[in-house]
Amino acid sequence: MTATTLRLSAVAGDGRASLSGRVVVVLGDQPVECELVVPDGKVAFEDVLPVLRQLTDFIVDRGAAAAEAAGRAVSCRAGCGACCRQIVPISQSEARALVRLVAALPEPRRSDVRRRFRAALEALDASGLLAEIDTAREGEPAAAADIGMRYFRQGIACPFLEDESCSIHPDRPLSCRQYLVTSPARACESPSPATIETVTLPVKPSQAWLVSDSLDSGVAWMPLVYALTYDEQVPPPGPARTAPDILRDVFSRLGTRD
Ligand code: SF4
Numbered sequence: 001m002t003a004t005t006l007r008l009s010a011v012a013g014d015g016r017a018s019l020s021g022r023v024v025v026v027l028g029d030q031p032v033e034c035e036l037v038v039p040d041g042k043v044a045f046e047d048v049l050p051v052l053r054q055l056t057d058f059i060v061d062r063g064a065a066a067a068e069a070a071g072r073a074v075s076c077r078a079g080c081g082a083c084c085r086q087i088v089p090i091s092q093s094e095a096r097a098l099v100r101l102v103a104a105l106p107e108p109r110r111s112d113v114r115r116r117f118r119a120a121l122e123a124l125d126a127s128g129l130l131a132e133i134d135t136a137r138e139g140e141p142a143a144a145a146d147i148g149m150r151y152f153r154q155g156i157a158c159p160f161l162e163d164e165s166c167s168i169h170p171d172r173p174l175s176c177r178q179y180l181v182t183s184p185a186r187a188c189e190s191p192s193p194a195t196i197e198t199v200t201l202p203v204k205p206s207q208a209w210l211v212s213d214s215l216d217s218g219v220a221w222m223p224l225v226y227a228l229t230y231d232e233q234v235p236p237p238g239p240a241r242t243a244p245d246i247l248r249d250v251f252s253r254l255g256t257r258d
Helices: 045-069 092-103 109-127 129-137 143-153 174-178 185-189 205-217 224-233 243-252
Strands: 004-009 018-027 030-039
Touching: 004 045, 018 045, 018 243, 030 045, 030 243, 045 092, 045 174, 045 205, 045 243, 092 109, 092 205, 092 224, 109 129, 109 224, 129 143, 174 205, 205 243
Parallel strands: 004 030
Antiparallel strands: 018 030
16 A cells, blocks of 8 residues: 655744654554654654644544545534533643743733633632542543533633634644534534544544653643643743654554544
C-alpha cells in the first residue's frame, strides 16, 4: 500500500534553529509518512503541539470524508456551539498554550476572555462540581465522562465561545478538534450516547498527547476552564526534552483506540 505523505511543522518561522525528519504513523490500516520539522534543542511540550494539531486535523478530515462517503454527513457547523458547553479535558501543555494565546490577544478582548474564565469557574464552584472534578482528575481521563452530563446541564459556555462559534478555531484543543457528529445538530442540545453519533477515528491523538504529557509532567488532565488559574498557580516547568523525544513517546501511544 502506498503511504500518504504529510508535512507536519512546529516551527513558527521565528529564526529558531530546526530539525527535520521522517516517521511513518499507521492510522487504522493505512501508513502515513510524516515529514516533521520541529525546533532544535530542549523545548516545552506545548512547543510541539502544532504537530499534533496538524496530525489530528488530517485524521479528522479523513474520518469525516469516510463518514460522508457512507452517507453520514457531518452536521457540525459554525454558529452551532452546543458541544462547547461540555467539559473539555486538556493537558497542562495545552493549558499553557491557551495562556500564551490569551496573553497575546488585543484588548479589550483579552480582558473579556479572562473575565469569562473567571465567570465559568465561579459557576462551576456554585454548582458544587469543582470538588468532583478535582476527584475525577486523579482517575483516568475517561472519568470526565462520569460528570460530563451534569457539567453540560450547568450550561457553562466555553470562555472562547463567541456568537456560538469557536473564537480560537485554529488553536482549539485536540479534544475539540476530534469531536465531530453526524447526528442531527439538535441532538447536541441534550447529548447522550443514545442520540449522538460521532465520526469514528482510527486513533485519538488527544489521548496519546494527554497520557504522554501527564506521565512527563505528573499533572493530570484538567477542564479547559482551569487553564488560566492553573498557570497562575503553577509556574511553567520550562524546556526539558527535545522535540523528537517528546514526539517519539506520543506517536508510540497512537495505537490506542477507545
Ligand atoms: S475551545 Fe472552541 S471548540 Fe473547544 S469548547 Fe471552546 S469554543 Fe468550543
